[in-house]
Amino acid sequence: MHRHLQVLIVEDNPVNLKLTGDLLRMDGFTVHTCRSAEDAIEMLKEMLPDILLTDIGLPGMDGLQLTRIMKAEERTKGMKIIAITAFAMKGDSDRVKEAGCNGYITKPIDTRKFTLEILEIYNRP
Amino acid sequence: MNNFKDENPDIYRLMIEEIEDYAILVLDERGNVQSWNKGAEKIKGYKREEIIGKNFRIFYTPEDREKKLPETLIEIATGTGNAKGEGWRMRKDNSLFWGSILITPIRDQNNNIIGFSKVTRDLSDKKKAEDAENALKQSKKGLLSLFNASPSGMILTETTSGKMLEVNDSFLSTFGFKRDECLGRTSDELGFASQETQLLFFSKLKEQGFLKNEEIPCLNSKGEVVHTLFSVEPFEMDGQPAFLCIFNDISNRKEMERKVIESDRLKSEFLASMSHELRTPMNAILGFSEILIDKKVGELNDKQLEYLKDIHASGAHLLQLINDVLDLSKIESGKKELRPESFLLKDIVEEIISVLAPLAIKNGIRIRTDLSPEVKNVWADKRQFRQILYNLVSNAIKFNVTGGSILISMSLSGLEHFKLTVGDTGIGIAPEGLRKLFMPFAQLHAPSSGAIESTGLGLTLTKTIVEHHHGTIKVESIPGKGSVFIVTLPINTPRQAPGHA
DSSP states (O other), rough: OOOOOEEEOOOOOOOHHHHHHHHHHHTTTTEESSSSSHHHHHHHHHHOEEEEEESSOOOOSSSSHHHHHHSSSSTTSSEEEEEEEOOOOOHHHHHHHHHSSEEEESSSSOOOTTTHHHHHHOOOO | HHHHHHHHHHHHHHHHHHOEEEEEEETTOBBBBEEEOOOHHHHHHHHHHHTTTTTTTGGGGGHHTTHHHHHHHHHHHHHSSSSSEEEEOOTSSSEEEEEEEEEEEOOTSSSEEEEEEEEEEEEEEHHHHHHHHHHHHHHHHHHHHHHHOOEEEEEEEEEEEEEEEEEOHHHHHTTTHHHHBBTSOOOHHHHHOOHHHHHHHHHHHHHHEEEEEEEEEEEESSSSSSEEEEEEEEEEETTTEEEEEEEEEOOOHHHHHHHHHHHHHHHHHHHHHHHHHHHHHHHHHHHOOOHTTTTTTOOOOOHHHHHHHHHHHHHHHHHHHHHHHHHHHHHHTTSSSEEEEEEEEHHHHHHHHHHHHHHHHHHHHHHEEOOOOOEEEEEEEEEHHHHHHHHHHHHHTSSOOOEEEEEEEEEETTTTTEEEEEESSSSSOOOHHHHTTTTTTOOOOOOOOOOOOEEEEHHHHHHHHHHHTTTTEEEEETTTEEEEEEEEESSBSSSSSSTTT
């Protein structure tokens, strides 16, 4: 059922972007990628994926600010947003929830559970 | 007078005998008392009949007698015509009085000495007044040198006007003022304490009558802020009410505090970003090796699979090391706040057992529990408590022998603590190993490596967490038989962890 889900991944590190992208492609997702929140905003004017998967620590605008913008917009607020966080800083999980993310996945990711975790958050009411 | 005396010897003698304010007596040439008047009786306390014929040495203190003072006075009187002196003398009852004396030789017609007259006044009251005055002078002098030598800045001000009566050297050097510009002026006029500060302190001073170590910023002569601890004591200066104001310069301490806070902040920022930076490549190393191991992109031969697993295990080890170092640094710098909550200890034990059961089974180790039903809910940081138990139980598996067992037990320890012990039937720890056990990277050789790679920080971290919870951890071990770790923790962790400002 998830084989045709569309996901936009925002991740500045190209190797990590390849990892998450390839994992989701292997499981049949349609994957779009970009390297910054600013690029994501541009792309999201043209498209509306089912899931926005964003890293928190991005150069320029961070993933949380991107989330706030998307959740404030009528057209994009229904899009499920999942943050990827390294949980390096105290209070990260609270900040993720406050920004309006539907869920978060901690880094380093577990490749064996990654798709399942994405789907679990996507299917939450 | 001579004429009167010669013509009326009886009246003259009577006059002398009746004088009460002076002890007037006649001694023979050996110093024995020959005559005694009322004054002598009053001052020295002897009656005429008991003193006549006694030597006058009796009036002197034992120390003066030892020094042969009476004999010396007689010699002086003989040689020079009279002897004067003041000193403590003894009454009959051995009490002392301050006597002023005059001894004069009495000569016959041939100018031979036939005796001495001795006049004594009791000046005790005058002496006491003098002593008191001297003592006052001394103490004032002492106080003043104390005032001037004090390392604390001090000023004396008039109570009502606030004008400075005296300032000490420390005050002048701390604030950079000259004595002349201070005396007669108020601190406001001098500009070293703002009116605001003064009002604040005057109201408090009025309320409680003194100030003790109040932290206030003052301004020095250049207008720079000097942080001080300020105290005020009411004082009397030459009978006038005054305030003694004491300033201790704590600028250095303030600056150090600021630096500590700043470096603490920089350290945690550095740790947070380091952790983030290290985890990013770890994500790719672990993720891609996992994908390959899982054969998601194709078949592998045995060697390839083995090496990939090595890469993955090493990566996981490195990640654990990063996490442990980060946790340790955070706890040690007091940054990792305890988030206490109420939970059932039994639940955590069961959770840890289920997590570690596969590893235990793989190594052929049986885990048993002995949980006292008296230990129920505790108030502690659940995540950290889980980590304590995880570290101890995984160690007990790692350092056990195949077919061995582990006993996790829990019981109350007094009213406010509970005791958690994790015992194993493993290889044990030699005494020299015990000493270093809780030090970072003091790794012991584990016989069954299992799936857990050790970082060498597990026990250091465990001990730090336990102490953060105001608990203790100790270990008992018999090499070849096994070890038991005993953790004692408060049932209710105090809210404030040590090291929190």
